Amino acid sequence: METGFLHLHKTTVILFLALYLFKWIALTFNVEGLKAFFAKKGLRIFEMVISTLFLVTGMYLMVKMPAELRTNLLWIKIALVFASIPLAVIGFKRSNKILATLSVLLIITSYGLAEMHKKNKGKSATIETTATLSGQEIYAKLNCAICHGQDGKLMLNGAKDLTASTLSRADIEHQILNGKNAMPAYKDALTPEQLKSLTDYVTSLQQK
Numbered sequence: 001m002e003t004g005f006l007h008l009h010k011t012t013v014i015l016f017l018a019l020y021l022f023k024w025i026a027l028t029f030n031v032e033g034l035k036a037f038f039a040k041k042g043l044r045i046f047e048m049v050i051s052t053l054f055l056v057t058g059m060y061l062m063v064k065m066p067a068e069l070r071t072n073l074l075w076i077k078i079a080l081v082f083a084s085i086p087l088a089v090i091g092f093k094r095s096n097k098i099l100a101t102l103s104v105l106l107i108i109t110s111y112g113l114a115e116m117h118k119k120n121k122g123k124s125a126t127i128e129t130t131a132t133l134s135g136q137e138i139y140a141k142l143n144c145a146i147c148h149g150q151d152g153k154l155m156l157n158g159a160k161d162l163t164a165s166t167l168s169r170a171d172i173e174h175q176i177l178n179g180k181n182a183m184p185a186y187k188d189a190l191t192p193e194q195l196k197s198l199t200d201y202v203t204s205l206q207q208k
Contacts, residue, residue: 006158006181009057016054017107019047023092024104051085065157066146073113080110127189135201138194142186152205157182162205173199 026034037043062070062078084106091099127133127141139145148154152162158181167175173195179185190198 003155003158003160003181005057005060008053009061010181012050012054012057013111015050017111019050020088020104020107024100027092027095027100028097055081061157068143068146069157073116077110077113080106080113084110127194133194133197135197135199135204138190138198139201142189142198147182152202159183162202163207165202165206169199169203172202176202 022034023038025031026038058078058081062074084103087099087106088103090096091101091103127138133141145154147157147159148162149156155161165172175183176190176195176198177185177187
């Protein structure tokens with residue numbers, strides 16, 4: 001269920017940002033065609049639906065998110081989103097280019113912070129390069145259990161059930177190194193030997 005919410009949230013974020021950008025272009029450059037397009041009642045209803053889904057799915061995922069992942073960067077992102085909404089309502093309704101521009105900048109900044117938050121989770125994970133650790137110990141040090149659980153079945157924050165996974169060894173390694181969805185990339189945190197040990201452990205959780 002959370003995976004569905006995560007994908008829905010990502011889609012609504014992109015649509016929400018696109019709507020803001022096109023409305024800003026229409027207002028800033030006085031594009032009459034775009035202005036007329038956004039004045040349509042059907043599109044206004046669509047915009048309300050997208051905005052609602054964007055906020056609802058975002059709040060749901062935040063509530064479900066483990067406390068360890070709620071960093072200061074995440075709270076700043078949320079604050080920027082909520083600050084942008086009234087600015088956008090006033091700015092676009094009153095054709096105030098300054099407020100409209102500020103609202104768009106806040107949304108773009110919040111999106112950038114979300115991406116930075118994801119990348120930083122992987123970069124901040126550090127394991128001693130000289131340490132000889134088992135795959136299970138690496139799994140614990142990278143806090144994989146926060147979303148996957150100790151047994152791989154927790155499925156929080158959009159994480160997959162590792163015991164039901166049908167991924168090949170190569171696919172598992174690729175996902176560990178490059179991340180996917182809310183999962184950060186750990187290519188800067190692991191040595192080849194540690195990657196092998198972690199992959200061995202994740203593979204061992206799969207139900208044969």
